[in-house]
Amino acid sequence: MTGRSGLVRVRLLRGVGVATAVYGVAVSVVPDLLARPSGLVDEEGRVASATRISLRPLAWRDAASGLALALAPEGPALRTAAYVRIAADLGDAVLLGMTLPDRNRRRKAVAVSVGWGALSVLGLLGGGVSRPVGVGLRRGRR
Incomplete structure (x- = not known):
C-alpha cells in the first residue's frame, strides 16, 4: 500500500468486515440472535413476527x-x-441507545455498537500496517 491508504490497518478492517458480514447473515436468518439480547421480546420471552421482519x-x-x-x-x-x-455503528448506538425498552440493554447496545465502530476507526488511523514478506529486507539479512 502506498500514499494515504498506507495508513490503513487493512487486516483489522477486513476482520471487522468479515465478522459484521457473518453476524448480519446470521441475524437475517435468525433475527432472535439480535432481538433477545436487545430485549425485543414479549412477556413470555417470544419475539414477535413484526420484530423479526423489521x-x-x-x-x-x-x-x-x-x-x-x-x-x-x-x-x-x-x-x-x-x-x-x-x-452504521454510530447510528445503531444512538438509535438503540434511545429506544430499546430496558436501560441496561440500551447501555450494552451502545457499548457494542461504539466498540465495533471504534475498531473501524482504529483501522483507519493506521500505523500498524505490516509489509508484505520481503519488502524492505536486504538479501542475506533477516
Whole structure:
C-alpha cells in the first residue's frame, strides 16, 4: 500500500468486515440472535413476527456493509466502506441507545455498537500496517 491508504490497518478492517458480514447473515436468518439480547421480546420471552421482519433489513445492511469492508480494494474504496460501517455503528448506538425498552440493554447496545465502530476507526488511523514478506529486507539479512 502506498500514499494515504498506507495508513490503513487493512487486516483489522477486513476482520471487522468479515465478522459484521457473518453476524448480519446470521441475524437475517435468525433475527432472535439480535432481538433477545436487545430485549425485543414479549412477556413470555417470544419475539414477535413484526420484530423479526423489521430486524432483517438491519441485519442485511450489516451483511452488505461488512462484505464491502472485507472485499473493497485498498485505498479510497476501503476507506469509504469503513466510513459506511462507522456511520452504521454510530447510528445503531444512538438509535438503540434511545429506544430499546430496558436501560441496561440500551447501555450494552451502545457499548457494542461504539466498540465495533471504534475498531473501524482504529483501522483507519493506521500505523500498524505490516509489509508484505520481503519488502524492505536486504538479501542475506533477516
